[in-house]
Amino acid sequence: MITFKNIHKAFGDNEVLKGINCTIPTGSVTVILGPSGSGKTTLLRSINFLERADRGEIILDDLHIDVETASKADIHNIRQHTAMVFQMYNLFKNKTALENVTEGLTVVKKIPKAEAKDKALYFLNKVGLAHKADAYPHELSGGQQQRIGIARALALNPDVILFDEPTSALDPELVGEVLEVMKKVAQEVNATLVVVTHEINFAREVADNIIFMDQGVIIEQGPPQELLSNPKEMRTKQFLSRYI
Ligand code: ADP
Numbered sequence: 001m002i003t004f005k006n007i008h009k010a011f012g013d014n015e016v017l018k019g020i021n022c023t024i025p026t027g028s029v030t031v032i033l034g035p036s037g038s039g040k041t042t043l044l045r046s047i048n049f050l051e052r053a054d055r056g057e058i059i060l061d062d063l064h065i066d067v068e069t070a071s072k073a074d075i076h077n078i079r080q081h082t083a084m085v086f087q088m089y090n091l092f093k094n095k096t097a098l099e100n101v102t103e104g105l106t107v108v109k110k111i112p113k114a115e116a117k118d119k120a121l122y123f124l125n126k127v128g129l130a131h132k133a134d135a136y137p138h139e140l141s142g143g144q145q146q147r148i149g150i151a152r153a154l155a156l157n158p159d160v161i162l163f164d165e166p167t168s169a170l171d172p173e174l175v176g177e178v179l180e181v182m183k184k185v186a187q188e189v190n191a192t193l194v195v196v197t198h199e200i201n202f203a204r205e206v207a208d209n210i211i212f213m214d215q216g217v218i219i220e221q222g223p224p225q226e227l228l229s230n231p232k233e234m235r236t237k238q239f240l241s242r243y244i
Pocket residue numbers: 011014016034035036037038039040041042043
């Protein structure tokens with residue numbers, strides 16, 4: 001379970017998160033929706049301290065972390081349980097697909113090389129790219145690079161996978177293959193998935209729970225059939241009217 005307790009974050013005098021309280025159940029797929037600039041990415045990144053909130057508490061199962069006093073050890077601990085899939089994939093350009101996946105295993109997890117290679121091939125196969133193991137990022141499409149990014153996250157065997165707008169940098173014709181892989185991950189992997197995206201159809205089909213944010217606050221949340229079909233709040237209705 002991930003719980004946010006009264007999370008605040010400002011960049012200068014721009015208050016981006018204005019007291020976020022919510023719980024994301026273990027094993028669920030939670031999609032965060034909302035207009036650009038509403039604080040979705042900042043909230044996501046606050047979970048693993050890529051962005052450090054100013055005030056509040058992040059609870060991940062039995063780790064209770066007060067963000068103001070969090071130590072290096074706390075941050076290391078929470079990062080051991082999470083993996084991130086970035087908008088721009090962030091692959092090492094001078095490493096092959098396989099090496100991009102093994103890197104975190106050998107360097108962070110200290111897994112022996114041969115074992116890391118087996119694991120990496122297993123997860124490359126899961127995202128349909130075992131045949132591209134020796135390819136370099138520039139030899140792969142954006143969609144394929146993002147699938148490598150997903151394999152890299154899966155290989156770490158995290159409790160929580162954070163997806164930060166994973167399809168928004170892709171050409172439209174490449175979005176589908178990445179969403180398909182994410183759907184498969186949602187079905188087959190036991191982790192909690194938190195996904196910032198504008199893909200409403202993905203949210204409808206795959207999410208257990210949707211959080212709708214606007215201007216640094218959670219406006220409403222609920223299962224897709226409620227939030228998308230029967231939103232209660234005017235701001236949610238206005239936002240969805242652009243998509244549906
Ligand atoms: P969203 O993901 O909903 O588009 P973000 O969390 O990315 O929103 O951004 C929320 C607000 O915080 C925006 O106004 C953005 O410009 C600002 N912001 C995000 N990151 C930074 C940063 N590193 N420095 C300054 N302002 C930032």
